[in-house]
Every structure is written in C-alpha cells, then in structure tokens.
Amino acid sequence: MITEQARKMQVIVREYEAEKDLAGAEAVELSCEVGQSGAVSIFTDLLGDPTCRVRHSPAFLMLVAETVGPKKEIVGLIRGCVKTITCGKRAPRPAAAAAAAVAIYTKAACIVGLRVSPRYRRMGVGLQLVQQMEDWFRSHGAEYAYMATDKDNEASLSLFTGRCGYTKFRTPSLLVQPVFAGHRLPLRRTAIVIHLSPADAETLYRRRLSTVEFFPRDIDSILRNPLSLGTFLALPSGYSWANLDSFLAKPPDSWAVLSIWDTKSLFRLEVRGVSLLRRVLAWTTRVLDRSVPWLRIPSFPNIFRPFGGYFLYGLGGEGPSSASLMRVLCSHAHNMARAGGCGIVATEVTACEPFMPGIPYWQRLSIDKDFWCIKRLAEDYSDGAVGDWTRSAPASSIFVDPREV
Known part of the structure; x- marks a missing residue:
C-alpha cells in the first residue's frame, strides 16, 4: 500500500517479514536512542527479534518503511498490539453498598517502539507508519490508541500530539x-x-x-x-x-x-x-x-x-x-x-x-514524568458508561502491562 506522499518520498509501508527484514530492522533499531538525558544516550538491542516487545500480546503487528528502488533499505518501523483493558469502573448501586465496583473494559491499541533512521526524519516517514498502524487498529475493533514517550522526546510528542491527534493523558514515573x-x-x-x-x-x-x-x-x-x-x-x-x-x-x-x-x-x-x-x-x-x-x-x-x-x-x-x-x-x-x-x-x-x-x-x-498520550479511534462505543475515556480525570493507579515495556 503506497500513499501519494510515500511515492513522492519513495517509501513504502508494509508488514514486517522476518526472513528478509531482520537485518534492516536491527540496523534501524541500533541507530536510534530509546532514551536521552543531557549527553547520555540509551541504546537497545532486541536480541534478534524486533517483534519481541509485542508478540506476547493477543493481537500484534509490526510495520516497516522501505525505500523504493533497486537498492531497498528499511528506514523506519513501528509495532502495535490490540487488547481489552480497563478504562474505568462502575460504582455499586446504593442498595448494594457492600458490593465491589465493577470494571468497565474497552478494546484499546498500544503503539510500541516507533523508530525512524536519523537520515529519514522530518520526511513524513513516522506519520505514514502511525497512520497505517491506526488503520490496522480500527480493523481489529480498537476504540482507543495510546503510546508512551519520554517528556524530553520533543520530536515524538510533536508527531503524536501535533499531527496525529493524540492528547497527553497520564504521566507515570519510570x-x-x-x-x-x-x-x-x-x-x-x-x-x-x-x-x-x-x-x-x-x-x-x-x-x-x-x-x-x-x-x-x-x-x-x-x-x-x-x-x-x-x-x-x-x-x-x-x-x-x-x-x-x-x-x-x-x-x-x-x-x-x-x-x-x-x-x-x-x-x-x-x-x-x-x-x-x-x-x-x-x-x-x-x-x-x-x-x-x-x-x-x-x-x-x-x-x-x-x-x-x-x-x-x-x-x-x-x-x-x-x-x-x-x-x-x-x-x-x-x-x-x-x-x-x-x-x-x-x-x-x-x-x-x-x-x-x-x-x-x-x-x-529514572524518568520522573513519562508521557502517555491517547487518541479516540471509534465513533461508536459498545459501552458508554465511561463516556469518552480521553477526557477522564487521572486515576490514583495504573496497571503497566510488561508486554509493552
């Protein structure tokens, strides 16, 4: 699937294929810092499996951005997964005050590990990867999409909150x-x-x-x-x-x-x-x-x-x-x-x-403020009890799924 912008930039976004894309995906991963503080950078090595951060989830996908031409090159990648999670709770009725609150679930998608090679940044590659991942999320019934990024990652925050319609949602500490x-x-x-x-x-x-x-x-x-x-x-x-x-x-x-x-x-x-x-x-x-x-x-x-x-x-x-x-x-x-x-x-x-x-x-x-951003994907909700989750007040606790770390 090639968008008009992808043709202009000579980049195509497609599903990751392990046999032919492993080396290219690893090169992209190693060219990018996953965290930065002053002059100190943190790099990650995924031990030969670029999908390891999402493959333990119920439904997952990895996309790569590849240049078009005789010498193809992987220049970007993104991972995502879809699962059912709690987005709020329903208080017991007054007549059953002793009963416990009931969890309200929603189908949500998580973006994990968006990477773009330094030479191809600010060229729309990240935007294409996010948009096609969101299309996959919608096809799997996700009502929300969310992602986490370091508060100092201005490029990531600008992409998601500025161009992709996400809003800052929660700020846990790592x-x-x-x-x-x-x-x-x-x-x-x-x-x-x-x-x-x-x-x-x-x-x-x-x-x-x-x-x-x-x-x-x-x-x-x-x-x-x-x-x-x-x-x-x-x-x-x-x-x-x-x-x-x-x-x-x-x-x-x-x-x-x-x-x-x-x-x-x-x-x-x-x-x-x-x-x-x-x-x-x-x-x-x-x-x-x-x-x-x-x-x-x-x-x-x-x-x-x-x-x-x-x-x-x-x-x-x-x-x-x-x-x-x-x-x-x-x-x-x-x-x-x-x-x-x-x-x-x-x-x-x-x-x-x-x-x-x-x-x-x-x-x-440590990171004292890790921004979690969220976006509403679905227009109609199967359960309107929580309303629009993106507008809800922060709760006192969150459950961090280890499969997304």
Missing part, C-alpha cells in the same frame, strides 16, 4: 534501581513473603486490581507466560498465612503484591556518551562493593556495556504499612535480579500511589 552485584539486600523480619501460584495470582489481581486503569482482561496469559518469574505477596510477620481464600476473606491491615517480568531475555540496553571520569567512579564503587560487601556500598552497575533487567508489574497493596511491605518485595526482586545477572530493576507507577515511598530507585537512572 523508576529504576541498580542491582548491587556485591551483596544481597536484607529483607525485614517484620514481613513474610509468599510466592503465589499463577492461579492464585490471577484470582488476587481480578479481585483486588481489576478496576485499575489499563488492567488487561487477559491477565492470566501474562502470569502464565514463561517470562513472568513469579508473583509475590508481602504480609506482616504476625499474620498466619493459610491460603489465598482465607487471605481474601480476612486480609491483614496492610499487604503488598507485585509480579516480576524478565526483560533480560528480550532485549539489552547500553548507556553511551558518559565521560571517562564517571565511568571510573562507577567502576570504583563496584570494586569496593565486591571487596567489602558488609559495608553495603551502593555500587553503580556497569551499564556502559549491554545489560538486562527485570520489570516489576502488577504493583498493589492496602493499609498504612503497604509502603514498607512494598520495599520488602522490591528488595526480594532485587536479589532475584542479582541472581539472574541483571543490571537494573525497573517499574512504572503514578506519583500518587500510596506505596510509592516504598519503591527504591536512583534519580539519575
């Missing part, structure tokens, strides 16, 4: 903690950690988090995916755990939960553009950490060569001690990442999450 290779983090004795089975984890999430914005209806597929390394529940040490049913019937005053996703098996990151002095200082902290681990020196991981990480998703909890219990779970995840050879542990949450103070992170590695 929190990153380095993995200290020299020592394990101690777990507080005031808490116990329960490893839930996928079935129990699904029950807990559907009972307690299903009304959170962006909660995926196919949560069971995520929890049973080989990349999901487990769901962990933190409880006060004085609580007597029997099983999930007894917990749900009478939970303690405070509790916290999270799940861990293995992004290390999908892609690696690398930080470039750092001065030699900072590299030496980071190396010194690692040497000291390994030499005298009992001092628990906060060593800076070697992120100047390819490294992987774990992503924490499905964070939730209740009660006055939920933040301290969340810290225990984050320490547990850190120790798992250390054993798995990771360089970082990351998660994404809203700034108003009550357990936010319990999530350890380094400001230099």
Whole structure:
C-alpha cells in the first residue's frame, strides 16, 4: 500500500517479514536512542527479534518503511498490539453498598517502539507508519490508541500530539534501581513473603486490581507466560498465612503484591556518551562493593556495556504499612535480579500511589514524568458508561502491562 506522499518520498509501508527484514530492522533499531538525558544516550538491542516487545500480546503487528528502488533499505518501523483493558469502573448501586465496583473494559491499541533512521526524519516517514498502524487498529475493533514517550522526546510528542491527534493523558514515573552485584539486600523480619501460584495470582489481581486503569482482561496469559518469574505477596510477620481464600476473606491491615517480568531475555540496553571520569567512579564503587560487601556500598552497575533487567508489574497493596511491605518485595526482586545477572530493576507507577515511598530507585537512572498520550479511534462505543475515556480525570493507579515495556 503506497500513499501519494510515500511515492513522492519513495517509501513504502508494509508488514514486517522476518526472513528478509531482520537485518534492516536491527540496523534501524541500533541507530536510534530509546532514551536521552543531557549527553547520555540509551541504546537497545532486541536480541534478534524486533517483534519481541509485542508478540506476547493477543493481537500484534509490526510495520516497516522501505525505500523504493533497486537498492531497498528499511528506514523506519513501528509495532502495535490490540487488547481489552480497563478504562474505568462502575460504582455499586446504593442498595448494594457492600458490593465491589465493577470494571468497565474497552478494546484499546498500544503503539510500541516507533523508530525512524536519523537520515529519514522530518520526511513524513513516522506519520505514514502511525497512520497505517491506526488503520490496522480500527480493523481489529480498537476504540482507543495510546503510546508512551519520554517528556524530553520533543520530536515524538510533536508527531503524536501535533499531527496525529493524540492528547497527553497520564504521566507515570519510570523508576529504576541498580542491582548491587556485591551483596544481597536484607529483607525485614517484620514481613513474610509468599510466592503465589499463577492461579492464585490471577484470582488476587481480578479481585483486588481489576478496576485499575489499563488492567488487561487477559491477565492470566501474562502470569502464565514463561517470562513472568513469579508473583509475590508481602504480609506482616504476625499474620498466619493459610491460603489465598482465607487471605481474601480476612486480609491483614496492610499487604503488598507485585509480579516480576524478565526483560533480560528480550532485549539489552547500553548507556553511551558518559565521560571517562564517571565511568571510573562507577567502576570504583563496584570494586569496593565486591571487596567489602558488609559495608553495603551502593555500587553503580556497569551499564556502559549491554545489560538486562527485570520489570516489576502488577504493583498493589492496602493499609498504612503497604509502603514498607512494598520495599520488602522490591528488595526480594532485587536479589532475584542479582541472581539472574541483571543490571537494573525497573517499574512504572503514578506519583500518587500510596506505596510509592516504598519503591527504591536512583534519580539519575529514572524518568520522573513519562508521557502517555491517547487518541479516540471509534465513533461508536459498545459501552458508554465511561463516556469518552480521553477526557477522564487521572486515576490514583495504573496497571503497566510488561508486554509493552
């Protein structure tokens, strides 16, 4: 399918074909930074599978932009997926005040990883990729499309909010903690950690988090995916755990939960553009950490060569001690990442999450405002209870699907 603009620019947008497009897609990916702060750039290596960031979703597509002529070249790519997620909740009727709120679902599409080669930027390639991806979204019944970008990515924000009709919707924070290779983090004795089975984890999430914005209806597929390394529940040490049913019937005053996703098996990151002095200082902290681990020196991981990480998703909890219990779970995840050879542990949450103070992170590695932009695709809605979701007020929580990280 070639648009008039594509003919003029001699670029065609088509579906990705692994056998012939792999090398070209990798070249585009490696030519683009995925994050930038000052003179520091972050590059990603998708380990030989450009579709890895969407292929675990129910319906996904990858498009490439290719030059027309005797010497064809891949100059851009875009990934997208369609799924059913929560866009709001319906409060119980006054006569059933004790009943729980009911989730309102919508079919939504997510754009993941738009890339255009530096030589072909500002030539309409990105716009063509987005427009054809949106056509595919509509053909699969999506009512909304959304995407996430760094607040400092002016080109991306200009394209989506200026030319494609998206609006800024949510601004969660991407929190990153380095993995200290020299020592394990101690777990507080005031808490116990329960490893839930996928079935129990699904029950807990559907009972307690299903009304959170962006909660995926196919949560069971995520929890049973080989990349999901487990769901962990933190409880006060004085609580007597029997099983999930007894917990749900009478939970303690405070509790916290999270799940861990293995992004290390999908892609690696690398930080470039750092001065030699900072590299030496980071190396010194690692040497000291390994030499005298009992001092628990906060060593800076070697992120100047390819490294992987774990992503924490499905964070939730209740009660006055939920933040301290969340810290225990984050320490547990850190120790798992250390054993798995990771360089970082990351998660994404809203700034108003009550357990936010319990999530350890380094400001230099984190993004305090990650813009999520949204666009209404459908004119008619199957369920008008939520109205136009793009106009809704921010909720206190969001569910970040690890398949889109």
